[in-house]
Amino acid sequence: MTIILATGNKHKIREFEAMLGDTDAQVYAYEEILESLEIVESGASFSENATLKVKAIYQALYAKYIQDSQNTESRLTQNTQTQGQGVNTDFANSQNLAYSAMYPLKAPLAIIAEDSGLCVPALNGEPGIYSARYASFKHFNTHLDSAQSQELPTMSLNTSHIAHNSTDSENLQCLIEHIAPFAPTPAFFTAHIALIFVESLPLPPIEQCYIECFEGRLEGIAISEARGTEGFGYDPIFVPLDLNPHKQTLAEFTPSAKNAISHRKRAISACLKYLHL
Numbered sequence: 001m002t003i004i005l006a007t008g009n010k011h012k013i014r015e016f017e018a019m020l021g022d023t024d025a026q027v028y029a030y031e032e033i034l035e036s037l038e039i040v041e042s043g044a045s046f047s048e049n050a051t052l053k054v055k056a057i058y059q060a061l062y063a064k065y066i067q068d069s070q071n072t073e074s075r076l077t078q079n080t081q082t083q084g085q086g087v088n089t090d091f092a093n094s095q096n097l098a099y100s101a102m103y104p105l106k107a108p109l110a111i112i113a114e115d116s117g118l119c120v121p122a123l124n125g126e127p128g129i130y131s132a133r134y135a136s137f138k139h140f141n142t143h144l145d146s147a148q149s150q151e152l153p154t155m156s157l158n159t160s161h162i163a164h165n166s167t168d169s170e171n172l173q174c175l176i177e178h179i180a181p182f183a184p185t186p187a188f189f190t191a192h193i194a195l196i197f198v199e200s201l202p203l204p205p206i207e208q209c210y211i212e213c214f215e216g217r218l219e220g221i222a223i224s225e226a227r228g229t230e231g232f233g234y235d236p237i238f239v240p241l242d243l244n245p246h247k248q249t250l251a252e253f254t255p256s257a258k259n260a261i262s263h264r265k266r267a268i269s270a271c272l273k274y275l276h277l
Contacts, residue, residue: 054113216266
């Protein structure tokens with residue numbers, strides 16, 4: 001089986017590759033096959049955003065597959081016409097197959113996209129689906145509230161930057177400032193995986209694909225003082241409740257210890273069970 005990870009996040013790719021290491025699947029980040037895509041996460045939920053991502057990557061993959069198939073067929077035809085002219089057609093045909101970016105991909109094929117984040121009930125679920133761009137989101141809302149209080153027109157406010165991620169440090173500092181009055185406070189990490197599974201080639205169009213979704217969740221406590229240097233995102237202020245006798249933050253866990261209990265691990269485990277891996 002070939003698994004394609006529909007994410008460009010290097011931290012997530014590293015964690016997924018570690019979690020999938022015990023399977024016999026060939027694992028690729030989508031950028032090893034396709035050019036990088038900018039996908040606007042406009043969904044109202046984690047599962048909607050994961051679905052948007054997996055659809056976008058699959059459609060780009062399908063277009064590349066069709067293009068490569070046509071190019072390879074054209075070259076095979078040209079090579080056939082050169083038979084009898086002293087051309088090594090076996091070598092030429094192998095070169096044509098290698099030309100296709102899809103050549104390493106063996107069916108069955110699984111395309112996996114994920115959307116995840118931290119939810120703090122005391123903040124009405126924030127950062128939630130805005131976890132990767134929380135600082136930008138709060139910055140915009142501050143300007144929006146100011147404009148409304150002064151009865152200024154709000155349509156002129158630039159919302160484009162909300163679609164772009166803030167840095168981990170910006171998001172972390174922003175959340176620390178907002179949870180300070182409540183901390184320590186209950187919180188949970190959640191991961192939603194959207195899967196498109198293709199049992200055999202050729203790839204079907206997206207309209208013929210079924211999307212399966214899986215969720216993983218990790219309960220814990222959010223604190224207002226960052227601790228630890230491992231992990232990424234909000235890991236330094238999240239203390240898991242499960243299997244954590246020393247009350248460490250996720251950033252104080254070793255990568256392997258984190259991967260054993262994380263929300264992402266729980267979601268991918270459900271997905272792998274579905275795939276019989």
